[in-house]
Amino acid sequence: MYERSRSQSKWIEELVYKKEAVARVQQNALLSLEYYQQINNLANASTIVKVQAQLRSLRLLLDFDGWLLIQSQTSQRFTNTKININQQIQLLIDSIMKDSSSFDKLPINQSVHAKLNFSDSLNKTYNKSLQPVAIQYAESALQTAQSINNQLLQSFCWGMLGELKPDKSEPYFRQALEFAQSIQAWDIAYQWQQQLGDLYREQGKYKPASKMYQAAIDNLMQVRTNLLTSNPDTQFFFYEKVEPVYRNYLKLLLANPSTNIRKVIQLHEEFKITELENYLQCGKLNLISLNQIQDLDIKPTIIHVIDLSDSIEVISQSPNQPLHHHSIDPQLIKEHINNLVNVLQDKNLVYTSENVILAHSQALYRLIIAPIKYLPASGMLVFTLDASFQSLPMGLLHDGKNYLIERYGITGTLGSRVQPPKILPPKELRAFIAGLSKVSPSFYAPNAPKGLKALPGVEVEIANVKKEIPS
Structure with a gap:
């Protein structure tokens, strides 16, 4: 719970x-x-x-x-x-x-896991004097695992020692990975590959870090279905275990000035699709790229907003233009997002001055949209947003003269990949059409804004929709 x-x-x-x-x-x-x-x-x-x-x-x-x-x-x-x-x-x-002797009263496999569990907990305390004790428990667990020649347990033990001894972590993580690979335990191997990737990233070793992250993701894709079906809290597992691999790999790629930005886009889209598949528990989604859609009237500009905690990365793809990329300091942007969303969700929004909204929406426009070099004057904007931006109505961003929604069609998706669209023939379209054209009792509810009037144009709108849909 x-x-x-x-x-x-x-x-x-x-x-x-x-x-x-x-x-x-x-x-x-x-x-x-x-x-x-x-x-x-x-x-x-x-x-x-x-x-x-x-x-x-x-x-x-x-x-x-x-x-x-x-x-x-x-x-x-x-x-x-x-x-x-x-x-x-x-x-x-x-x-x-x-009462540490109780560990030895457990069945041998459970004894190893219990010692590793306790060792890991000691490692997470603020009391660094407990570090040698944590190492003792992990080494004791390793001796037990070696005595029964259990390769899986040995993999866990070496991995734990890698976390406990940062100055010697690389050989320990490599030993842990070797044992996991020897028994094809890919659901364990990816953890050590991620640890090695993080280690190499901190050391500035771009190529080996990239190799490890990619191997970790490949292994995750290989065992993802089994991992998710065996774990009832699949969303918890995904955000705790899977997401950091993608996030850290993205940080690595974007820290390299000569990185291929298309690789960053591909990895981010892959993460968003995996996130959705995990959330829906639906298996692999059948997705196609936007440029594969036939007879698309408007070629959209795709804007990726990626939250990497210590930086916000904006990457845009405009038709027939080079890719654009710029970074934003999170401290400059998060307060504006929170304030704007807070204002928009407030029950007294109707009494809020537009200037309050404009102060934040113009600041967000200057940070996110204004630096983009190849933004067309009109057309369609497709936003791929991380969770921290998904409550933000992007159409409300304001350039000083207009809101984005006044100049562009705005939509959100998983990037440049979508479900194949299916056009229904008009005879297959059926609709129930209704609208509120008069003042209703809810206008007088205690929490309703004062002075509400009937919405104009409803009857005309409904008549126009009815013309388009015969049934």
Whole structure:
């Protein structure tokens, strides 16, 4: 419950729902911790169950503590909760270490996993004096895995040691990858390939980093169906495990001045399509590029807005023009997005001065659209937006004279790939047509803006639509 609500809170950008989501995360965290405590207090619970409950409770506490740290940067109401959680973390670590012999009472495979789990948790604490203890548990787990010659467990152990010993991480991750590949455990191999990719990226080694990220993505594509069907919280799994591989690869590509921007577009579109397939759980989508659509009246300009946390990347593809790319400092743009969305969602929007909207929509236009060199004067704009921009109505961006919607047709898609369009013959079109042409009782509802009038032109609109659709 906690993991699902925490993951969902990341996707929600609308400020109204963000507050509800934050409250739900805290509620589910505290409820889950209460459940674990109840299990631990059971007199007849087995050692296996109690150890698992303690280890999972510790992981939850550490994750919740990290979440609270982020929330406390914008609100003081989480301060007391964070202090309490910190105290619980230390008490639980002391309790587990005091009864560390319980690890050896578990079945051998579970014992290895339990030691690695605890080692990983110790590594996530702020107390760096626990680092040597974490290494001891990981090395003990490795010795056990080697004693039974279990290659999968050895892969996990070497990978954990790579995370614990950053100065020696490369040979450890390579050893972990070698064991995973030896048994064709591609669902494990991609993790070590990503770790190596991150390591090489930090070291400025472009080619080996690119090779590792591409291999990780290839392996993910190979096992994605099995991973998603075996994991009930597929969206949580996707955003926690799969998305970082794509994001870090995109960061690598864009950090190289000589990179092929078309490769960046291809990778971003691949990520967005994979994201949608995962969300719909629909298997592979049959998509075609926009330029494959016959008799398209207007060749669109495609604008990709990619959020990489430490930078916002804008890439545009205009018909018969070179690609354009520019970067934006997130600190310059995020406040305008939040303020504009907040204004537009406010129940008192009807009383808001247009100048308030223009202040933000013009600032966003200057940052996102104005630098694009090859923007046509009119036509169709197709936006591919990351989640942090999807609440923003792009048609409201203002160039100082007009809103974008006044000059262009505006739409959003997964980039230059769409579902093949199917044109229905007029005789197959059927429609129920209705419109509100008079003042209705809802105009007098307590939360309705004052002074509403009947919407003009409704009857004419309906008559015109009716002419086009015979049935």
